Amino acid sequence: MDELLDLKQRLEQERPTPWAELPDLALYMDQIISYMPRQLIHFDDGEVLTSAMVNNYFKDGLVPRADGKRYGPIHLGYLTAVCALKRVLSVRDMKVLVSAGEKREKPPEELYAYFLQALDRALNETAQSLPPQAAPEDLPRLALDLALRSYASQLACARILDILQPPCEEAPKKAKK
Template identity: 50%
Template sequence: MDELHALQEVLRGQRPVEWDQLPDIPLYMDQVLSYMDRQSIRVDESDALTSAMVNNYTKSGLVPRAEGKKYGREHLAYLTAICALKQVMSARDMALIIGKETEGSHSVEEMYQRFRTSLDQALEHAAGEMDPYLDEEKLADGAVHFALLSYAAGVASRRYVNVLRSLEPESKRKK
């Protein structure tokens, strides 16, 4: 199954760049979208980030407003995290956890590095879990296995988000 071996290699090797490798020059929207294609693993075109999505993330407060029409390193860090998280959680939940990750003395750089570490561990784990399911007769078993891993991780993630939300002051919870 060449497709699955190729995916396994992508999971083992493709990562968002380190903070200091993010462009340190401002980028226009079309450059941001092109750059983000290299920052995340996409299965198909429906996973692509669009300018409308960036605008919606900005309007909802998930991403800071562009400086003029240019986006910097911090914008790219936020968008990299959002591109992965949008696959599994709502914008409201992303706003909560990204807000918690960057509140107080925590910088966007620190949030980005923690995100990259967690993503690296998750991708390595998924790639390693693929080995028993690479034969044609194991495809259905593999699909079920990964669906159930996703289900279990989703249950855990939703619980963490609920606990975080319950710890917020009442005034913030109603938003």
Template identity: 45%
Template sequence: METIKKVLEEKRPNKWDDIPDIDLYMDQVLSYMPRQHAGLELDENLTAAMVNNYIKKGLLPRAKGKKYNREHIAYLTATCLLKQVLSVTDTGELLKARIEDGEVRDFYERYIQVMDEEFKKVSASLEETKDKAQLSEAALRLAVSSYAQKLACEQMLKELGESFKEEAEEETE
């Protein structure tokens, strides 16, 4: 329990100004990303094929030449977390809704702030116990809570998607 509490309390992506301001090749991006997302250093993987799929699905812009910049890292950082609970399509909708009228930097800084708040809440809710019944109860509560939050998020994204469609139809009239 101490390990996950420590990750939730301390592990955060680099701040915007700490992300390299030089363009990176794919292999450099893949080796950089575990610093950005706790799951990538624990047991998740990010591959070149996944990055290319995210580009095809519109989750991040195409590379400039074969190089990726700070904005790509910001998009990938958020995508790696969001895709753990949302479909790639829903992740794209959320990114589109959050970034559409703003700067990627503003979105990224807000993402880091929300992540910090939510990770600290979960960490604070974790109780130290070695009792199997208490551990299984806590795990059950976290799983059910996660599912309820996922359902609510998906509904909100559905409503956002419908409002985007309505706006697009109004613009074409």
């Protein structure tokens, strides 16, 4: 089945641009929007990123503020991670993850390199789970297996993010008279 082979090859080969190869000149919003679809695998023509999304990510604290109206590698790195993670994590959960990464006090390029390594492992593991040949009647089982692996991973991820999040302070109780 050609489509499955194409999927496997894309999962094995397509990767976001490494930090050293990200454009180091300042980009405007429209350039960021047109650049981002090249960063991640997608199979439709839908918008990967809009200016409203970018502005919301700034507001939510997921991406550092721009220098004026110009964006550099740090913004591309954060936006690449957010665009990948938004498919599986809520904004709240992404904030927990971003905060945990920033607490490590590593430069953005190191955090981005770790993200790329983790993404590479996940894409390769998924590619390896795809059979080289599959009949059309095998596809529902394959889709179910992948969906359940995703479910199990999401459960584990949600629990780990809960553990990472500091406990909420209880409101002081009013003294009885």
